[in-house]
């Protein structure tokens with residue numbers, strides 16, 4: 280099960296995105312600080328061109344696995360980070376992760392959630408690969424209204440349907456799946472859900 284349609288779109292977008300600035304380093308560091316990633320194994324789902332990798336490595340994780348549907352996005356990461364033994368790339372669909380149960384301390388999903396066509400299935404996958412006490416971080420450095428405006432105006436018809444739901448909706452889904460909600464923000468500046476896997 281590979282989302283071939285979105286894969287083709289993101290492959291096409293990879294070259295232009297590699298030239299775009301990512302989030303400010305200070306903002307990315309602040310985001311990741313809360314996860315206490317030192318010595319941890321991290322899955323960066325929908326890693327794109329690697330916007331969080333530099334900040335991630337500063338947290339001194341044991342492994343930082345960049346997973347993406349788009350091999351063209353991953354090629355941008357490899358071009359920068361292939362010499363770093365902590366960073367690995369994984370060409371996979373978030374709905375069907377080729378990863379063993381309970382192997383990650385953190386799953387990070389930055390600017391990816393609206394693109395997941397079967398959100399419940401992907402969230403279930405995130406829970407499966409997280410170890411007990413592991414954390415799932417869903418984040419957008421912009422307001423939900425802005426994200427949805429950008430997607431509704433996309434030149435790609437398919438992406439116009441990629442709408443980010445209110446955090447309370449996603450938090451309820453996560454609770455139903457057995458996550459514990461640790462933080463939820465959905466305001467004019469930010470969208471963030473931090474959830475823990477208690478058992």
Ligand SMILES: C[S@@+](CC[C@H](N)C(=O)[O-])C[C@H]1O[C@@H](n2cnc3c(N)ncnc32)[C@H](O)[C@@H]1O
Pocket residue numbers: 282285286289290301324325326327328329330331346347348349352371372373374388389390391394395396
């Ligand atoms: C808006 S970009 C975000 C990239 C990066 N996380 C960032 O913060 O800049 C969305 C990324 O999610 C990836 N993506 C979309 N659907 C996916 C899926 N089902 N599985 C894995 N990656 C996916 C896309 O290829 C793209 O690289």
